[in-house]
Amino acid sequence: MIRQAAIIFGCLGVGELIVHFTSLSLPSSIIGMLLLTLLLRIGWIKLEWVNEVAGFLVSTLPFYFVPAGVAVMLYFDLIAASFWPIVVASAVSTVLVLVVTGWTHQLIRNKSRKTRDNISTDDL
Amino acid sequence: MNGIFLNEVVVVAATFIIYWLAQRLQAKTGFILLNPILITILIIILFLMIFNINYEVYQKGGKYIDFLLKPAVVALGVPLYKQMKVIKKQALNIVISQLAGCITGIVSVVLIAKLMGASREIIFSLTPKSVTTPIAIEISRSIGGIAPLTASVVIVVGIFGAVFGYTILKLTGVKNPMSQSLSMGNAAHAIGTSKSMEFSPAFGAMSSIGMIVNGIFTAILAPYVLKLLGIWIEL
Secondary structure (H helix, E strand, C coil), rough: HHHHHHHHHHHHHHEEEEEEHHHCCCEEEHHHHHHHHHHHHHCCHHHHHHHHHHHHHHEEEHHHHHHHHHHHHHHHHHHHHCCHHHHHHHHHHHHHHHHHHHHHHHHHHHHHHHHHHHHHHHCC | CCCCHHHHHHHHHHHHHHHHHHHHHHHHHHCCCCCHHHHHHHHHHHHHCCCCCCCCHHHHHHHHHCHHHHHHHCCCCHHHHHHHHHHHCCCHHHHHHHHHHHHHHHHHHHHHHCCCCCCCCHHHHHHHCCCCCHHHHHHHHHHCCCCCHHHHHHHHHHHHHHHHHHHHHHHHHCCCCCHHHHHHHHHHHHHHHHHHHCCHHHHHHHHHHHHHHHHHHHHHHHHHHHHHHHHHHHC
């Protein structure tokens, strides 16, 4: 368990150092996450060395942002003043993200399917 | 309401208990609007307002919960690693379609908010709105948004996506289930993913890829997209 926590906090620590010493505008936690994935991928860290603690943290993840959510009470005035821009921009943009991602994925998928089919008929 | 009732341990314990009850409430009713995070946040805010308690008092205990947000985001590296096989198989398709979705999301939310007269802080807070909450909070903090506003918008966007996402996709001609699931994760993060999970684990897995990959893309790209947009419009 200590090894598991050491690996996760170690990756985060390296992320913090990278953010501190470079002008990277990436959250340290994202760097830590990518580092952990990389280390697992190249096999320097084995899955069973982090699996339990990581599994616990991931499955309880939503809980950790309750305090950040509660802090919204400090900004009620600001939100009330910009209520409609917030709602309209978020809603319209969400629909666009859904549709653009879906269309693009479907288009590429169908195209690669077709090419594959063509190749197989040519082969015959 | 002072002293012992509001010490750090009591605050942490109360948050745990409220969250646990909220989780049970959703499990029993299966009602998507009864999102446990949303309910917990609302109950705590209501409580603090009724008893006229400052947020700072809550935060004395809350900061210990908040502290675990960063390591928990790091831990997302494990599911990302586990999904690697699926991602590798169709890497190009996933990368291209999610990049398209990610950039569309950032540009559209910034432009619409700007056109409707939102301030700089609000615009920056909305920028990571499609990303899973913990990553969105981190992005918001690093680009100068108001993290708590980001958190609330992200949760509401997730619920909106989970409720209407599949209908919107069907109406706009996105019929392939894998494309639908990826979009759900890309646009509506964890809440959209749990909706996909209701259909099948394969859909859920695809949505969770969408969720994590968009988190990474937005974290990397948001500062640059904002800079580029800043040349064109005043941000």
